[in-house]
Amino acid sequence: MNAREVDGKGAGVRQEWSPEELLASWTLVDGDWKLVANKTGPTRLGFCLMLKFFEIEARFPEFIEEFPQPAVEYVAGLVKVPAADLAKYDLAGAKRHRKQIREALEFRPPKRADEESLTAWLAAEVCPVELVEDRQREALLVECRTRKIEPPGPTRIEKVLVAARGRWERVFCARTIERLGTVGRARLLALIAEGNDEGTALLRRGHNPQMRLQY
Incomplete structure (x- = not known):
């Protein structure tokens, strides 16, 4: 897929989002769905949140709690996975997900x-x-x-x-x-x-x- 631009320049993601802001920043577009592919359950939800978080922050979250709750609920509705299932997502072990997201956005790990x-x-x-x-x-x-x-x-x-x-x-x-x-x-x-x-x-x-x- 063609690399997409990462938006925003904030140093920390905020926790309060209006419906309009969620629609603008956390909605999955066509290229996102191609990356999601056949992922299911907590993996599906966690990957999508990681992807949108990285687009906003240009970094990956250190803790699940960094995902804004309004965004979790919004994305959960899009991917048809219960928001509570995010607790089952292995954030620390999602190396393949991070690699996939970096490549899609043309980022690389630091040296x-x-x-x-x-x-x-x-x-x-x-x-x-x-x-x-x-x-x-x-x-x-x-x-x-x-x-x-x-x-x-x-x-x-x-x-x-x-x-x-x-x-x-x-x-x-x-x-x-x-x-x-x-x-x-x-x-x-x-x-x-x-x-x-x-x-x-x-x-x-x-x-x-x-x-x-x-x-």
């Missing part, structure tokens, strides 16, 4: 090289202008969507964010020290030398020319 690239992108493009961690995380998820990469897991995402902030802090420090000049740097080092070895070490590293423009 370590992607994490390094995303870290560099965050440090260069986002951290200098956005200090709020939640917004940095949201920007990362949006960039994953743009690159058609399934986001890394929560633990990996946090590591990317921490690494990106660390890179930007080192670059910021290096640029600040460079602007201060030799005299200004000496005065600043003298001010923080007592009782703050960590800060002094950071400033000394920042003064290293090899660190100045590295992200």
Whole structure:
């Protein structure tokens, strides 16, 4: 089938949906039904919810509870499976379903090289202008969507964010020290030398020319 576009840019799916919104975002179209094929019971319902969730979020849910209840009931009606049967769906074990959905939407799983690239992108493009961690995380998820990469897991995402902030802090420090000049740097080092070895070490590293423009 032809790949379909993933809509929306939200970092977290909301739990309240109006009938009109359910119709617009959770309705199964012709291409969806081809993917559903002969799936039955909880597998049928779970797959359809995973598909529509990924179209909205560009990621898979970690828990069944992430599916909005109005969407569960709406999709259950479409596929003729009781909404309560979703509890029987093996979300953690649905590897084949995730693979099928990724391929249909032309996404791919993340690689370590992607994490390094995303870290560099965050440090260069986002951290200098956005200090709020939640917004940095949201920007990362949006960039994953743009690159058609399934986001890394929560633990990996946090590591990317921490690494990106660390890179930007080192670059910021290096640029600040460079602007201060030799005299200004000496005065600043003298001010923080007592009782703050960590800060002094950071400033000394920042003064290293090899660190100045590295992200």
